Amino acid sequence: MKRLSVKKEQIREIFRSFNNLNVLIIGDVMIDSYLWGKVNRISPEAPVPIVTVTKKERRLGGAANVALNIQALGANPILCSAIGVDHEGLAFLDLLKQQKLSQKGILKCRDRITTVKTRVIGNNSQLLRVDEEVESDIESSETQQLLTLISYIIQHDKIDVIIFEDYNKGLITNKLIHKVVELARSKGIPTCVDPKKKNFNSYKGVSLFKPNLKELKEGLKLDGDENINELQRAVSSFRVKQKAETVLVTLADKGILTNSRKVKEHIPAHVRSIADVSGAGDTVISVASLCRALKCKDILTAALANLSGGLVCEQIGVVPIDKNQFLEEALKLEFVR
Numbered sequence: 001m002k003r004l005s006v007k008k009e010q011i012r013e014i015f016r017s018f019n020n021l022n023v024l025i026i027g028d029v030m031i032d033s034y035l036w037g038k039v040n041r042i043s044p045e046a047p048v049p050i051v052t053v054t055k056k057e058r059r060l061g062g063a064a065n066v067a068l069n070i071q072a073l074g075a076n077p078i079l080c081s082a083i084g085v086d087h088e089g090l091a092f093l094d095l096l097k098q099q100k101l102s103q104k105g106i107l108k109c110r111d112r113i114t115t116v117k118t119r120v121i122g123n124n125s126q127l128l129r130v131d132e133e134v135e136s137d138i139e140s141s142e143t144q145q146l147l148t149l150i151s152y153i154i155q156h157d158k159i160d161v162i163i164f165e166d167y168n169k170g171l172i173t174n175k176l177i178h179k180v181v182e183l184a185r186s187k188g189i190p191t192c193v194d195p196k197k198k199n200f201n202s203y204k205g206v207s208l209f210k211p212n213l214k215e216l217k218e219g220l221k222l223d224g225d226e227n228i229n230e231l232q233r234a235v236s237s238f239r240v241k242q243k244a245e246t247v248l249v250t251l252a253d254k255g256i257l258t259n260s261r262k263v264k265e266h267i268p269a270h271v272r273s274i275a276d277v278s279g280a281g282d283t284v285i286s287v288a289s290l291c292r293a294l295k296c297k298d299i300l301t302a303a304l305a306n307l308s309g310g311l312v313c314e315q316i317g318v319v320p321i322d323k324n325q326f327l328e329e330a331l332k333l334e335f336v337r
Contacts, residue, residue: 004299004335011336014304015327018290019074022158024105026150026180027063027165027172027194029081030115030133031092034059039122051122060095061117063165065320066194067101069286072320078157080105080150082138082171088114105153107146109138115169137170146171147179154187161190161293163285164203168196177202192289194281195219203242208292208301210248210285228257228266235259246298250284250309258302265299270310280309283321304330 037051060068067077079101083089085108092114096103115133119126138146153159162184166172177199184191190207200219203209211219220234231249236259239247246260255269287308291301307329308321330336 004297004303006300006336008331008336011330012327014291014294014296015074015323015330017294018323021075021160021290021293023070023075023077023289023293024080024150024153024157024159024162025063025066025070025077025165026080026146026162026176027066028115028167028169029060029064029079029083029092029106030062030117030167030169031088031095032059032061032065033057033116033118035118035120037120037122039127049122049127051120051127058091058095060092060099060101062115062167062169063163064092064096064101065282066163066165066286068099068320069283070290071099071101073286073290073323073326075290078102078105078153078159080107080146080153082107082109082112082142082146084108084112084114085110086114088116088132105149107142107149109142112138112170133169135169137173140175143173143176147176150180151183154183154189159187159189161192161289163289164191164193164195164206165282165285166194166196166199168198172199174199174202178204181205190289190292192285192292194285201242203244205243206245208246208248208288209239209242209244210250210281210288210305212250212281213252213254216249231257232259232264232266236264246292246301248284248288248302248305250281250306256284256302256306256309258298260298263298265302267299267302267306270307283311284309286321303333303335307333 034057035053036055037053039049041050043050067079070077083092112134118130120128181191192208193203193206195211197218235247249257253269255267257266284305288301288305
């Protein structure tokens, strides 16, 4: 970090420039459902807590939470995904409408259900999560429909960056990845990826690849507790093999690691009061992608993404970043003068 020195006005200009960007987000969407309540006793039927529900809440989740983060940062998100033709699908579209998010990239699939993740929270702690979902790949005809939608949006909207937000729910297939990366490259649009295990090695030639440490270890079949230098070597080898420009690895309480041809740096985490890590990866990929669209230096992109992930971990549940708080904290970073 000694090599990085940025003026406060440059940081402010980056945050202002977010407002001019259009972001295409391709990925698995879901509804994050919450049951909030109090726990005062244990059930007589089984050794489990009884939650007396005081509030019910539904939020946009998965790739839709990335759209919320992009929107919160001032940019314009265009979401491309698939939902079921069911009650939950209608509820999802209603949530999009409430958030003033476009529905033009949403495909309705008759043979799938809309993914819902229900979290039961008692005394401000998550006690249980119930998932309703289908994880098999969408039909090849539906992939083709989605590609037609994506191609149309790229042709008719000024797209500054594309995000693949992969939650392993079957929307993102090898064919979809290959065709979209090829189309993006022909248009000079950077591609950024938040991967999962299934398609980990399918993202060839992308601009930015952002796994977390668990995903990296699964994807590269790493064992044990590798130190930062060992991780950098493994990431360098992977980056070259995949022809990726930059790999950004989130390391939870150990911060973030960035690796490109010119820069290999580890940035420690900021000391924070962690309430919930849910959704932090969505915020990190959102910030990193906007920085990529603005051609920020890799080290600055990593530093801002690292800061953003820590900020949302202070909130309970999956919540988008607060841009004003983020800017305020960014101006206090050690390399900003």
